[in-house]
Amino acid sequence: MVIPGVESDTTKLFRNGGSSSRINVSFIDKDGEKVDLQVSEGDNLLDIAQANDLEMEGACGGSCACSTCHVIVEDPDMFDKMEEPSDDENDMLDLAFGLTETSRLGCQVVMNKDLNGLVVRLPSMTRNLQASDFEQK
Numbered sequence: 001m002v003i004p005g006v007e008s009d010t011t012k013l014f015r016n017g018g019s020s021s022r023i024n025v026s027f028i029d030k031d032g033e034k035v036d037l038q039v040s041e042g043d044n045l046l047d048i049a050q051a052n053d054l055e056m057e058g059a060c061g062g063s064c065a066c067s068t069c070h071v072i073v074e075d076p077d078m079f080d081k082m083e084e085p086s087d088d089e090n091d092m093l094d095l096a097f098g099l100t101e102t103s104r105l106g107c108q109v110v111m112n113k114d115l116n117g118l119v120v121r122l123p124s125m126t127r128n129l130q131a132s133d134f135e136q137k
């Protein structure tokens with residue numbers, strides 16, 4: 001999907017020193033702005049979002065224990081190409097605000113070549129958990 005008014009300077013590279021084969025992924029943020037990124041196989045959507053200053057909290061640090069990394073996959077066909085969510089992920093997704101048929105937890109989606117061109121939308125709200133909720137008391 002093309003969002004009008006998106007400038008090419010929103011394209012950023014995500015560099016982690018990994019493999020040279022790049023995979024395209026796009027995020028649509030809460031304001032509807034599309035950010036196009038090139039990432040490496042093995043990167044997960046939480047790490048990618050945080051490395052590019054996108055608004056994804058990831059309160060539990062990617063351990064599948066919150067729903068603050070909720071993303072919505074734009075294309076149902078692409079959603080079908082993804083590995084099935086685990087039972088733990090489904091349990092956490094049940095807690096997510098605005099759950100859709102194509103919702104996933106960003107920390108559990110690991111990029112591979114089959115997902116080239118993936119577009120995910122960041123939901124307008126996530127449950128109000130913070131990293132401090134997961135600190136040892």
Ligand code: FES
Nearest residue numbers: 058060062064107
């Ligand atoms: S960061 Fe908590 S479930 Fe993904």
